[in-house]
Amino acid sequence: MGDPIQVQCCIAGGGPAGMMLGYLMARAGVKTLVLEKHGDFLRDFRGDTVHPSTLQAMVDLGLIDAFLQRPHSELHHIGVEIDGEVLQVVSFDHLPVDCRFVAFMPQWDFLNFLAEEGRKLPALSVRMRAEAQSLIEEGGRVVGLRGHGTGGAFEVRADLVVGADGRGSTLRDQSGLKVENLGAPIDVLWFRLSRDPRDEDQLLGRLNNGHFMITIERGDYWQCAYVIKKGGADTLRAAGIDAFRAKVAEAASFLTAKTSELESFDDLKLLTVTLDRLEHWSKPGLLFIGDAAHAMSPIGGVGINLAIQDAIAAANLLADPLARGAALTEHDLDAVQRRRLLATRLIQGFQALAQDRLFKPGVQEDHGQIDATPIKVVASIPLLGHLAARMIGLGVRLERVSSVKV
Numbered sequence: 189m190g191d192p193i194q195v196q197c198c199i200a201g202g203g204p205a206g207m208m209l210g211y212l213m214a215r216a217g218v219k220t221l222v223l224e225k226h227g228d229f230l231r232d233f234r235g236d237t238v239h240p241s242t243l244q245a246m247v248d249l250g251l252i253d254a255f256l257q258r259p260h261s262e263l264h265h266i267g268v269e270i271d272g273e274v275l276q277v278v279s280f281d282h283l284p285v286d287c288r289f290v291a292f293m294p295q296w297d298f299l300n301f302l303a304e305e306g307r308k309l310p311a312l313s314v315r316m317r318a319e320a321q322s323l324i325e326e327g328g329r330v331v332g333l334r335g336h337g338t339g340g341a342f343e344v345r346a347d348l349v350v351g352a353d354g355r356g357s358t359l360r361d362q363s364g365l366k367v368e369n370l371g372a373p374i375d376v377l378w379f380r381l382s383r384d385p386r387d388e389d390q391l392l393g394r395l396n397n398g399h400f401m402i403t404i405e406r407g408d409y410w411q412c413a414y415v416i417k418k419g420g421a422d423t424l425r426a427a428g429i430d431a432f433r434a435k436v437a438e439a440a441s442f443l444t445a446k447t448s449e450l451e452s453f454d455d456l457k458l459l460t461v462t463l464d465r466l467e468h469w470s471k472p473g474l475l476f477i478g479d480a481a482h483a484m485s486p487i488g489g490v491g492i493n494l495a496i497q498d499a500i501a502a503a504n505l506l507a508d509p510l511a512r513g514a515a516l517t518e519h520d521l522d523a524v525q526r527r528r529l530l531a532t533r534l535i536q537g538f539q540a541l542a543q544d545r546l547f548k549p550g551v552q553e554d555h556g557q558i559d560a561t562p563i564k565v566v567a568s569i570p571l572l573g574h575l576a577a578r579m580i581g582l583g584v585r586l587e588r589v590s591s592v593k594v
């Protein structure tokens with residue numbers, strides 16, 4: 189192993205939380221290293237939503253024009269098809285921000301954009317194929333980490349280590365911090381079906397005949413997410429691919445002809461859903477943000493939003509003292525949790541409620557019986573629609589990028 193790499197801030201994980209924090213720290217002059225274990229951002233599964241709150245951050249950073257030049261589509265309203273009837277449930281038109289829409293962009297493009305802009309900042313370095321493996325603790329304080337990359341084992345020494353390594357966080361396991369599991373009764377099957385150029389609609393949710401599916405437009409294909417009862421994948425597999433094709437056709441009849449593209453269960457990817465939260469997001473020298481601090485369910489498509497809001501809050505609170513070389517106290521690190529906890533609790537509470545209300549467990553073995561009543565209620569009461577738009581688009585507490593900049 190060579191000499192330790194010395195930085196002010198070392199971030200494990202180049203997802204939305206880690207890349208945004210890396211960018212903001214470096215912008216404030218903090219010498220920052222982001223470690224990402226994969227060689228690129230082209231993971232099969234990445235949420236594709238860039239929310240109005242994140243777009244506002246791009247406006248505040250002066251990046252919005254360049255960002256919106258990247259191929260994307262704009263979702264101004266969320267529609268849901270319930271047993272053949274189309275309901276407009278949420279409209280972002282009234283949000284008090286500059287971009288009143290959700291931008292749909294493959295997340296690898298979003299992360300590549302942040303990485304490219306980040307490269308212009310001398311204080312930022314992003315190492316790909318570099319996996320954080322263990323924490324280095326001295327005198328009751330985290331002072332760095334050990335990892336493994338293309339050049340072999342390495343060691344990083346940092347004033348602050350941030351775990352932004354997602355819901356399977358290695359650093360979280362290492363930290364000994366206590367996790368509260370909030371339970372998730374669902375899993376998701378993820379697959380692609382080709383898209384006909386004439387399929388123009390932006391409808392996202394399809395709740396038909398007790399099946400729930402999300403269809404996300406990705407140019408020449410539909411990225412599909414079929415929701416199943418937790419642990420129901422084996423039952424589905426046992427019933428065979430034809431039975432699954434029939435379920436997809438029931439959920440989204442316009443895709444019936446395309447279901448033959450699913451040749452076997454190898455064409456499906458099982459994404460297990462977790463909803464949990466760390467009791468304490470930090471300990472001396474170490475802070476967790478994003479899914480590593482609070483794993484989010486896909487309900488409402490708000491996890492990326494929350495992860496980025498955590499990053500903005502952390503940078504607003506910690507970049508200035510770090511840049512000045514001040515030693516961060518436990519109280520300083522705890523300030524991030526104090527600022528973000530209520531928003532996180534409320535959104536996770538909403539996700540838990542929606543999961544339990546929409547997907548009644550045990551009704552069917554392989555998928556939950558869907559109760560569409562809550563969605564119908566939201567669609568019929570404008571005030572609830574406004575609240576849902578705010579919650580999805582901005583979260584509970586909108587974080588604005590502070591002006592600290594070198």
Ligand SMILES: Cc1cc2nc3c(=O)[nH]c(=O)nc-3n(C[C@H](O)[C@H](O)[C@H](O)COP(=O)(O)OP(=O)(O)OC[C@H]3O[C@@H](n4cnc5c(N)ncnc54)[C@H](O)[C@@H]3O)c2cc1C
Nearest residue numbers: 201203204205225235320353354478479486489490491492
């Ligand atoms: C099925 C499903 C669908 C979802 N759909 C949406 C959606 O449409 N919209 C939405 O907003 N949210 C969605 N979410 C939630 C969203 O994916 C997460 O909340 C969000 O990605 C959290 O961002 P993050 O940066 O904290 O973590 P992640 O996005 O998980 O990023 C963590 C990064 O760390 C890297 N990493 C992991 N371990 C290490 C290590 N040891 N060393 C170095 N790097 C490491 C990973 O490769 C990854 O790049 C969904 C979740 C699920 C389960």
